[in-house]
Amino acid sequence: MSIKIDSKHRYRQFICKLFFRENGAVTVFSVIVLSSLLLFFSLLIDYARIAALHKLTEDAVRSSVRSVLSAYDDALYKRYGLFGRGGTDGQIIFEEMMKANTETADDLGRSGMKLVRAKSDAAALHAATFLGSHNVFSRQVLEEMKYKAPVDFTLDIAARFIPMADAMKEASIAISLLESMRKLYEKREIHLANVLQMQKQMASTISGSSLSMLIPVQPGVVAIEGNSALGIAGEYSSYAAKVIYNQSLTAGEKKLNTAEIEAYEEKVTAFAMELRKVSDDIHRQHVKLQGEAIQELEAARALNDDMLRIVQQANQQPQHSGYDTVSKHKSANTEQHQVPADAASDIEQVRKAADELVKTDGWFTEYRQEVEAQGSSAASLDMEAGAYQSSSLAAIVKPVKSITADTLLESVTSLRLAYGAYEQKYIRPASVIVDRQKALDQGQISKQLKQQKEQAGSLWNQARSLLHGLTSIPQMEEHQKVFEQVQLRYNDNLLFNEQPDEATEIVDMEKASDAHMAAEQSNTLMGGLFSGMSGMLEKTRDSLYFGEYVIQRFTSFAPQHLRSMMTGGDISELSHAISFHNQEAEYIIYGFNNPVGNIAAAYGELFAARLAVRTMEGLLESKSLGHPLLILSAALIYGLEKSIEDMLAFSERGTAPLSKYIKVELSYTDYLRLFILMHGADDGASLARMIAAIELNSGTILSAVPSGVTGEAAVSMELWFIPGLIRTLGAVGLLEGKVVGNRYETTQTMGWSY
Template structure:
């Protein structure tokens, strides 16, 4: 044994084993590791190929609209993915050949996950932009806006819009001032009427009190009453004496003839007492009449003082009504003066091209002296009536002196009131006559405009020519929920909710042809809106052009090319054949649930735009007689009345598909626009309308029948596969937890998962 241990025979073999085995093990691990990584790359390529194969099955109907969305079901997607993935793995190739790696799919390990759909506004808009960038129809839009600037429309548009705003603002201030002056004058006339009535009334009352006072003298009620008592007592005594004499006469008569001499004496005494009774009775009657006069005087004096106080309160209330109205009128007058100074001080206000601005030179500004004299006169009348009240309150007995004093005070306020009314009525009559003339002229211009508006409303039409009302109603019910409980949610509401937006029907755009003045003013605002919109080119232009390219509108079938032949659509999905005929762009713009509402809104806005342009033309050459009246709004209405006639003629051509020259006065070289061009302008002006995307999606689903909620544009493919380990799986399993392998060892195979994402 000892010799065996110490023997050196076979040492080389052991040494070689100790050297070769680790090298072999290292090589085995390295080979399997390389195979795993190669299999992993192969699986990644297979997953990408499978994912791309799934996405190649796009919907052809959506493609006709320039959109790409998955056109197969989820089950079909996973089947295609599974098949392509398996066929791209080396383990699925014929087993007769040698394969360095034998990657095989793991059953039930494949999964296709939809991530984004065309229902998302971000995704939807991105595809629209890509489509329009390729086809480049936006150049026409850029050309139009560029022409607007080059033809010199910006300055006239800005002038028209600015003139309209300033006219409306000034008119509002003027109306407020004149309204307050009318209120003040109405109360002033009431003050004049009351002072006139009061003067006549108190003149008579003072005379009555003076007459009573002259009859009464200086006696008082108590004195007269005491004297009446004394007279009544005397009268009673005399009457008692008469009764005693009557009894004596009766006794003498019974005594016989002997008492005749005594009888005569008694009769004389009784006669004297009778005369005294008559005198006392007359005196008593006079005293009683005097007492009634005194009572009447006292009562009349008290009533007069109360009446004067009540009249003074009424006059004071009128003053409290007049003065605030005058203060407000003066404030508005000051604002008018300030605004006019700002307008007339601008350099462009002297431009000959902007002739309508001359009207601002004639706007009436009332001097401060007018208000000062007005308020002073009213205060003076009130103060003089208060002085009259004080005189009446101080007088107890209307002597000649007091009567004269009261009459002078009564005449004082009435004289002041007469002088004020005589002077002020001339000013107010002139002012109101001018206002009346301006108002009548305004109404005349409004009536002219209204006549054209009524004709325009009768000429809107459009819907009866393209489809029946009942079929349109059914289509709009599918587009937008009509509001009934039995109808399902409309496509529009669905896409609004999918993008976390409110689902209100219609838009913030509202144009009508109802009232002449609002239509005229709002039409001028469109010029400023266009100028602002034309300054900036944004992605909204691409979206707008997509709408005008993929969808139909009222005059699509009426448009002619340069040789007079009907224009042909180059789109795969011809908009002329859409189920919602000749009204889709109008719906996109306004979003109402009926053809008449959308068509009439487009007509009204187009008419307003043409009205604004024609009004500016008239403003550049206004009627001189109107400028002198000093009413900017009247000048604007007169220009609008003139422009409305031409604008209506323009609309007749536009709805027939003809082009209309923008303006012959300020657009040089000439630029002609069609109905479609104006829709393009309106979409440019209203480019911030957040409801446009949902309406487009709703129209696409209505036309194609494809639910964009299911039209996937981005998917993620996941698949599992494994590869056989050639050498020592146990050693590879030791490396499994280290993360170096990138797979999981199960038996003699290593499993791993691959992921790929693809989007249109």
């Protein structure tokens, strides 16, 4: 028991010595340790309060910025689906929300101790992005249309063209080939016609000369001044007898008939010189014309070679990716509307028949030989004329018994035979010329082609007059002023976005000089339509979204406005209807800065689209004509007739059948959707035109409408403990703000956009 008491006593003594020593060393040590701990915890508390302040400020600025964006232009959204700052001034909203956010946080702590009592010292709001920026505008349009665009509707329009893809592809190749062949064919036939014409001119150098009177070979032909080769030969016997008699007289005897002898000799000399002169002139002209005929023939041969190359290239099956891509999307839904199963193959056969237009090289060789034979025949006639001249002049120089009238008659006979041979082949009945004429006319082909060309030309003039009527509409001054206002906004927006002014390439049907050029242009447009559809089906649907945005949000020109002009030529209604507010979509697509340009472009392309489809039908309807150019001309006539009917249908009810084989009606706006796919609506110029139209209608400059803002706020709080120590931490980069006096200040920046 005593041992336990002693142990407790010793323990108490030890404790007393340890804590209550008289020198105070332990007490000082304890104070130092506790002070260090107090300093550390005070620093830790203020640092935690600073971190909480940063979080509080970040949330407050974010909430305030979003509150600013909650005030948007209601009219702009309802009409165009676009978000832009509007309503109350954004700076006021931001300041009030920052104050409310910080004060609300402060009020929550009044019932007890609050670690962070923040104070909003300053708040500034800055616009970050603007709705007039193409990147911002296009993003909002895509976001809007991804949920609201009737994609299935536009895809259904494209699906209606799918059954025609193969036939339209073959029609495109066939028309392109046949048009190229036709141009070369017509040039070649002109050269061949020139060759034949020169053959006729070569013949006319002889038939139209005095040679036929110098060498009368037909009864009733009157010789020049009673002289002819035959007459001179017939008088030679009498002349020779008189000369021989005078030569037999002795010296001193008087010569008889000297006057008659001299007259005959003068007549022979003059006749021989005249015959030679006429023959030389004829031969010189004949040789010149023959050379020109050979040149024309070789030019025709060169064109024929070009035709052969075109046929060979066409047989290599060039790629038409747009048609092929659309054709791949055939489905069960497209089977109910089908062109004839053999339509594509039938049109392909028409295309392959184009090689019938090419002549063989042997044909040209044979024709050249024919022209050269005509020249040889003329040369023979010239040679016989020279022989007769030599014989007749020799007969009067030294007439002897060996030179008789029979000798001259033989020379005349040879001359007449040479003339007769030429005359029969090339003058009358001109068997060679007639046969060649028939060969070049190809029976009734040339006549039929001429008739079809006139008919197609008449129809094209009618269609062109219709299209020209759109460009000749009187333009009111108030309409033009609106377009000028739009153009100013358009240029300003391009400048704001640093974009160049790019013109839209269009198919201008009115500039087509004839029906064939119109067919080629319509062919080009249809290829563009199928390329646009293939891009939509295969690559991206952004172009579809932009197109639907244009169709849904902007007005288009109703085709019924054209009714009075197309039926009665009355354009008074049109002159009032062509205001900008009736053709916003057309302006966005084509970009013409006048009241009639965009409408003319849209309806010109509409006519071109209809002409392409109808010409394809015409190829199938006319395939039995055989000759490829007859088929082409007949197809154009059919296409023009039906296209004009389609335009009348649009003016009456706003729709027209897609094809005689596909019994569906497409409206004018359906075609506008396709034209947008073809031209695109996401380029800088198109976006600027959309923005210009919106600005005109809303009175708001989108380049000044913020679509995103940045808020900057300065917030501070009072430090509880040792500001100097916190300032030291800031100096070494451990803080995001700064210490001023006994307050910690920080700035927070936060951005947000629609």
